[in-house]
Amino acid sequence: MSSGYLWLKALHIVFVTSWFAGLFYLPRLFVNLAMVDPSSQAEHARLLLMSRKLWRFMQPLMWLALGLGTWLWLGYGVTGGWMHLKLAVVAVLLGYHQTCGRLLRQIEAGTDTRSHVWYRWFNEIPVLALLVAVVLVVVKPF
């Protein structure tokens, strides 16, 4: 593969990793927000500010990860059965990302009633998606 391809793949992995830092940590903040004592307004406000900043930060990271991946896929024609299933995993991740945004808006509006247990299970979804996507793209089983 050309060095250009390898540079693109390296950048793709960097932005995928950075995007996942947000996909892992933002729901973690939601777990903490669901556990904050209602009398502790300062703690709630601090966690909400962190969530808003992280959510904003995650947008460009997601688009760079997906843009570079698409460049590798369509620009260099690297594809196969593994890529089709990987794209299905990417679709699930996009849905998860958008759901995080919707949950943040509900928490901001004070209309969210989900428990910290619900958020702990919600937080596991990107772990499973990462496992499947990385095995597909590295092992290329089909």
Ligand code: HEM
């Ligand atoms: C639109 C979305 C995406 C597309 C089109 C895409 C496409 C690609 C392509 C074509 C490669 C190069 C494969 C090779 O050289 O063997 C690649 C590498 C990689 N992708 Fe993606 N990708 C996308 C999103 C993701 C996501 C969400 C993850 C993580 C969950 C991910 C993880 C990786 C990893 C770890 C590699 C390096 C594999 C290796 O070096 O063998 N990609 N991607």
